[in-house]
Amino acid sequence: GAVVSQHPSRVICKSGTSVKIECRSLDFQATTMFWYRQFPKQSLMLMATSNEGSKATYEQGVEKDKFLINHASLTLSTLTVTSAHPEDSSFYICSARDPSTGGGNTIYFGEGSWLTVV
Amino acid sequence: AQKVTQAQTEISVVEKEDVTLDCVYETRDTTYYLFWYKQPPSGELVFLIRRNSFDEQNEISGRYSWNFQKSTSSFNFTITASQVVDSAVYFCALIPNQAGTALIFGKGTTLSVSS
Numbered sequence: 001g002a003v004v005s006q007h008p009s010r011v012i013c014k015s016g017t018s019v020k021i022e023c024r025s026l027d028f029q030a031t032t033m034f035w036y037r038q039f040p041k042q043s044l045m046l047m048a049t050s051n052e053g054s055k056a057t058y059e060q061g062v063e064k065d066k067f068l069i070n071h072a073s074l075t076l077s078t079l080t081v082t083s084a085h086p087e088d089s090s091f092y093i094c095s096a097r098d099p100s101t102g103g104g105n106t107i108y109f110g111e112g113s114w115l116t117v118v
Numbered sequence: 119a120q121k122v123t124q125a126q127t128e129i130s131v132v133e134k135e136d137v138t139l140d141c142v143y144e145t146r147d148t149t150y151y152l153f154w155y156k157q158p159p160s161g162e163l164v165f166l167i168r169r170n171s172f173d174e175q176n177e178i179s180g181r182y183s184w185n186f187q188k189s190t191s192s193f194n195f196t197i198t199a200s201q202v203v204d205s206a207v208y209f210c211a212l213i214p215n216q217a218g219t220a221l222i223f224g225k226g227t228t229l230s231v232s233s
Contacts, residue, residue, distance in 0.1 A: 034220040
């Protein structure tokens with residue numbers, strides 16, 4: 001079964017509204033989770049590193065006020081796309097490193113979320 | 119700098135052909151991990167292999183095999199006797215052995231296998 005669960009898998013929202021995507025680690029505690037965005041026919045681009053109990057670290061060019069990340073517990077990180085616009089339509093996927101296995105380099109990905117802003 | 123290069127953007131083969139997907143990486147770290155993922159049209163990432171920098175043994179798993187060569191900083195992936203179900207985007211990725219760091223992905227190679 002899934003070790004990292006992401007929800008929703010697909011969401012359509014109206015322009016100007018906000019949408020929240022959840023990423024949960026099911027079998028381990030993830031102090032660090034990562035959020036990626038993937039546009040069609042492109043690679044996965046790291047948006048931000050989500051740290052439990054502290055502020056997320058955003059990659060250059062990613063608007064932190066637009067993409068709000070909250071990592072309030074060791075098993076849950078959320079990405080909120082605020083005031084969404086059609087250009088935010090993309091595939092968003094989270095990942096988490098399991099610190100207890102493989103030297104901390106066992107990495108699990110969520111199923112991904114397709115966001116369409118209309 | 120950390121970087122992964124997949125020079126082949128798209129590859130098209132006919133079923134039963136063998137195909138090799140190239141991956142070249144750059145890192146200053148002596149300890150790192152390399153990965154291959156498969157991404158079908160549904161979007162999810164399917165883990166294929168993880169290899170650490172101290173293990174240069176080639177790996178074979180069914181029709182899949184991987185050739186890791188530190189001397190050329192390459193981690194190539196070969197599919198033997200390709201099948202239509204192998205059609206997907208394949209990503210090579212790198213992660214340094216530093217806590218809290220994310221995977222660095224190549225641009226991906228789109229493999230199309232026709233019958």
